[in-house]
Amino acid sequence: MTRAFVFPGQGSQFIGMGKELAQASxxxxxxxxxxxxxxxxxxxxxxxxGEEDELRLTENTQPALMATSMAVVRTLESESGKKIADLASHVAGHSLGEYSALASVGAFSLADTARLLKLRGQAMQRAVPVGEGAMAAILGPSFDTVLEIVEEASQGEVCVAANDNADGQVVVSGHKGAVERAIEIAKAKGAKRGMLLPVSAPFHCPLMQPAADEMRYALADTQINEPALPVIANVLAAPVGNPDGIKNLLVEQVTASVRWRESVGSMSSLGITEIVEAGAGKVLCGLARRIDKSLSATNMQEMADIERFIEDL
Known part of the structure; x- marks a missing residue:
């Protein structure tokens, strides 16, 4: 099998996601x-x-995106008579999408995944007072150049490369002042664009350590099964299948960079030629095409998408 299912993260949400599918399936x-x-x-x-602002609250966004992805997965399995493990060789997800990926292959129950993501969102919001942290997209420079930018911008504060999304698309995270300095330094170094993101907390940076500690306790009390397929972990950009390894990596993921560019590269090296994005939006399809133009990338979020996929099997 040369197909991987991937699951979107925060930023892909929109009012109405999953409604059409729930009416059809x-x-x-x-x-x-x-x-x-x-x-x-x-x-x-x-x-x-509901209202966009309420959906954008991290504690709502995270379980909502997972629910939409799992609605796609369960509908696909019901309509095709096949499990995800019959249709792919690997799964992966961007940030919270890693929980969706794990749920899709049976590592977590659906109810446990929802509760974990609700807590994860709440813990991330609690970790840093509103206004103290920020995230920004830096467009243009390579990842290595962004590492130099954040080092220069830190000046005793936290500023790190949080999401290595694709060549020339890196998100930085940390204290607001340091992130704002990173934008100016990036522009001086010829970046096409640097812009603050409308997020409520500085994800995937050391300021999230209190949230990581909360997730460690929560995951210790949660049943984790061996997944039916290997999951390419954000922290490693490599497959993981051991429940203890999954638990440790999910804790580390809260403060660590999302290595999505490398994760997609890992898929290619594993012989994957087709990526299917299950859930809201097409963000990961766009990133996959930027990272490796040889990859086929399609999204699946409505019943018509699922029916087309099954017809092509």
Whole structure:
């Protein structure tokens, strides 16, 4: 098998995601109901009829994106009569998408995944007071150049490369003043663009250590099964399948850089030629094409997408 399923992270959310699929598929409808029950919250109502600002809250965004991805997975499995393990050789996800990937191959139950992501979002928000941290996209420079930029920008504060998304697309994270300095330094070094991102906390940097500590305790009390397929971990940019390894990497992931460019490169080296993005949006499809133009990349978020995929099997 030369196919990998990948799962989107924060930034792909939008009001209405998953609604069409829930109306068309009983399997998808049951996913949203199970997530609502697990959280004792009508998350689906917020996703479909709520306000963008409320959905953008990290504690809502994370389980909402996972629920949408798992609705796609469960619908695909129901309609095709095949499990994800029959349709791919690996899975991966961007940041919170790694939890979706793990749920898709049975490492976590759906309810546990929802609860973990709700807590993860809350813990990340608690870790840094609003206004003290920031994230910014730096477009143009190589990853190595961005490493030089953040080192220069730090000046005793935290400033790191948080997301290595693709060549010329790196996100930096840390104290707000340091991130703002990084934008100016990047522009002076010829960056095409540097812009603050509309996020509520500085993810994937050392300031998130309190959140990592909370996730360590939560994951210690959560059943983790051996996944049906290897999961390419953000922290390693390499496959992992051992439950203890998965647990440790998810804790580390909170403060570590998302090595997505390298993860896609790892997929290519493993012989993967087709990437299917399951869930909201097409962000990971776009990144895959930038990273390796030889890769086929398609997204799957509505019933018509799933039907087309099954027809082509």
């Amino acid at each position: 009983e399997a998808a409808k049951l996913v949203f109901e199970e997530v609502d029950d697990a959280l004792s919250q009508s998350l689906s109502k917020l996703m479909w009829d």
